[in-house]
Amino acid sequence: MSSVTCHIGGLALLGPGLPGWAASQAVLLGEQPWQDSPIVVPPPAMLAPTERRRTSLVVRLALAASTEAAEASGLAPDTLETVFASSNGDGAVVGAILETLATPGGEVSPTQFHNSVHNAAAGYWGIGAHSTRPSISIGCHLDSFPLGLLHAAARQVPVLFCAYDAPLPNPLAELQPTEFPFAMACVVTPEPTAATRARLTLRYCVGEAAATASPWQVLERGNPAARALPLLAALAAGRPTQLILPLLDGARLEIEVTP
Amino acid sequence: MQSAFSPLALAAVSAVSAMGIGLAATRQSLQDRTGGLRPADAEDHPAHWVGRVPEATSVNLPPELARYDCRNNRLAELALRQDGFADSAAAAKVRYGAARIAVILGTSTSGIAETEAAYRRRAEGQTTLPVDFDFAATHDLFSLSRYLRARLGLTGPALTISTACTSGARSFMEAEILIRAGLCDAAVVGGVDTLCRMTLQGFGSLALLSQGPTRPCAADRDGITVGEAAGLALLVRAEDAAPGTVLVLGAGASSDGHHMSSPHPEGLGAVTAMRAALDSAGLLPEEIGYINLHGTGTRANDAMEDRAVTHVFGAGTPCSSTKGWTGHTLGASGALEAIIAALCIQDGLVPGCLGVEQVDPEFRSDVVTENRRMPLQRVLSNSFGFGGSNCSLVLGRQEAGA
Numbered sequence: 087m088s089s090v091t092c093h094i095g096g097l098a099l100l101g102p103g104l105p106g107w108a109a110s111q112a113v114l115l116g117e118q119p120w121q122d123s124p125i126v127v128p129p130p131a132m133l134a135p136t137e138r139r140r141t142s143l144v145v146r147l148a149l150a151a152s153t154e155a156a157e158a159s160g161l162a163p164d165t166l167e168t169v170f171a172s173s174n175g176d177g178a179v180v181g182a183i184l185e186t187l188a189t190p191g192g193e194v195s196p197t198q199f200h201n202s203v204h205n206a207a208a209g210y211w212g213i214g215a216h217s218t219r220p221s222i223s224i225g226c227h228l229d230s231f232p233l234g235l236l237h238a239a240a241r242q243v244p245v246l247f248c249a250y251d252a253p254l255p256n257p258l259a260e261l262q263p264t265e266f267p268f269a270m271a272c273v274v275t276p277e278p279t280a281a282t283r284a285r286l287t288l289r290y291c292v293g294e295a296a297a298t299a300s301p302w303q304v305l306e307r308g309n310p311a312a313r314a315l316p317l318l319a320a321l322a323a324g325r326p327t328q329l330i331l332p333l334l335d336g337a338r339l340e341i342e343v344t345p
Numbered sequence: 346m347q348s349a350f351s352p353l354a355l356a357a358v359s360a361v362s363a364m365g366i367g368l369a370a371t372r373q374s375l376q377d378r379t380g381g382l383r384p385a386d387a388e389d390h391p392a393h394w395v396g397r398v399p400e401a402t403s404v405n406l407p408p409e410l411a412r413y414d415c416r417n418n419r420l421a422e423l424a425l426r427q428d429g430f431a432d433s434a435a436a437a438k439v440r441y442g443a444a445r446i447a448v449i450l451g452t453s454t455s456g457i458a459e460t461e462a463a464y465r466r467r468a469e470g471q472t473t474l475p476v477d478f479d480f481a482a483t484h485d486l487f488s489l490s491r492y493l494r495a496r497l498g499l500t501g502p503a504l505t506i507s508t509a510c511t512s513g514a515r516s517f518m519e520a521e522i523l524i525r526a527g528l529c530d531a532a533v534v535g536g537v538d539t540l541c542r543m544t545l546q547g548f549g550s551l552a553l554l555s556q557g558p559t560r561p562c563a564a565d566r567d568g569i570t571v572g573e574a575a576g577l578a579l580l581v582r583a584e585d586a587a588p589g590t591v592l593v594l595g596a597g598a599s600s601d602g603h604h605m606s607s608p609h610p611e612g613l614g615a616v617t618a619m620r621a622a623l624d625s626a627g628l629l630p631e632e633i634g635y636i637n638l639h640g641t642g643t644r645a646n647d648a649m650e651d652r653a654v655t656h657v658f659g660a661g662t663p664c665s666s667t668k669g670w671t672g673h674t675l676g677a678s679g680a681l682e683a684i685i686a687a688l689c690i691q692d693g694l695v696p697g698c699l700g701v702e703q704v705d706p707e708f709r710s711d712v713v714t715e716n717r718r719m720p721l722q723r724v725l726s727n728s729f730g731f732g733g734s735n736c737s738l739v740l741g742r743q744e745a746g747a
Binding site: 140173175183199206209215221223242257258337 | 443444445453455457460461464465467472473474478480481484485486487488490491494495500501502503504505506507508509515519522523525526527528529542543546547548549550551597598599600601602603604605606613614617621730731732733734
């Protein structure tokens, strides 16, 4: 059977109208309607000013959610392996480099280049958290959230998992629409901890199936990382839930949430 | 010592790089000490030399997968046509079932060369990209894994890892995690990366490109020669493979937590990754016969790696970098060099660094600069990358009678 089990806690999110886990409870529980409002991404306090200045919006987004999750987990940040999942990576930097390369005489800057790697957020996290723990960064188009969660759970050690994406610049944006910045993070552990909200059973299945009906569909379509919202809402409500997340090319991830 | 790593067998491997198309050519090139680096073309500006795979240009993808057509996926296609790799994957499909084989590939830039070309193809004043440019099937990192999964008819979990220059090595480690977790029984892993302007100009901006062919560990080394490659492996549980098959015995990863593009000067992250790999294999440093260095040819990397290797192994373990043959193939390098390590074990060969007249006199490790013939049981292969990402793999044969 292709399934793994983990415990999930230390929850974090940051998106339009969703300014952090605690501040988003009423919306996640359906007690208040979701209302669009601009996302405010704080500068990463974990980094020294020289490093902080070099971080872009998408790195700050990932670090903000990761910091919130690590704090909420009660586990020391430098003890956690990390899995960072993003479809676009730092699309703003990649887009700027592509424009530069298409401009006669244009020169790529060294900072642009080292920030263009897909593991930039992971690299800054390691610097800020003083962590030497293993880290992977994955890019799976629209499936970065479900596949990242699966691989985080498969490790069977405490893992900080962060899924994040931000809009691409034009002309790439026309081809891969990402409507707004969004990040979620959580800590998954093989055994329950004081911060555990639920046990998750993740089942990789072959064959297409419709996604579980969700009031979050508009947001889910607007950012690959926002595909986490049905899971986050179930965790906020503390209710047993079965979720289906369709994957590309004829597969799906089934998530069983047991509070 | 209890091993934390379930050994995996390299049931099939394939490699294409500037040093050769397929294993026989790769072997011959190692034995003859004929590297594949060549003077750069104008389009490779500002690189002076590159490790190109000219054969990739004329590869045709199957028509039903035409949307995935880009140089990176052509390199992958070229690799799976060598050494019966596609046939081995088909046999594994029969044995385990398509859904039980994962596809886990590493790449740093996927099909971005196609995106670069699309930007250039725009007419004067036009901002939108040409309508035939397929973002998801070429530019996107997932393109590589989706292509190979579809091409081989596999339906297990797919994943693209992009941890800069450790991407290919990390795919081997990730396969072990997935197999141990029971999510699959086998995995197609590896790394594929393409020469593109972004990396050539990026390394140029950092003043890290070599004037001639890269000469890792040389006293007067002057930088990287960027190359392209595809290295693929079919990994299965050790007990599922024929006796004598080379195994991945252990793997270790770490983060530097130090700087985005400069290694930790004392190689703290590298030391941690190498020790973790040895521990996971239940091996002592003296049980490693040869170290295939990351050895990029930059002043900083090679000096750091020498200190880290000496710290863990002392000065007695032969080590070398094979990037003088292939160039630095970035996200493919860790996979390509794991496969080279497997060939070295099979052939009893320590390939001395190419083109090195004098090893850096500051170095204390045993840097080999001529080929040595010697029996090899176990080899450690290092990969380090931007973002402070480190990964070490231990490959070897099972003990006789074990």
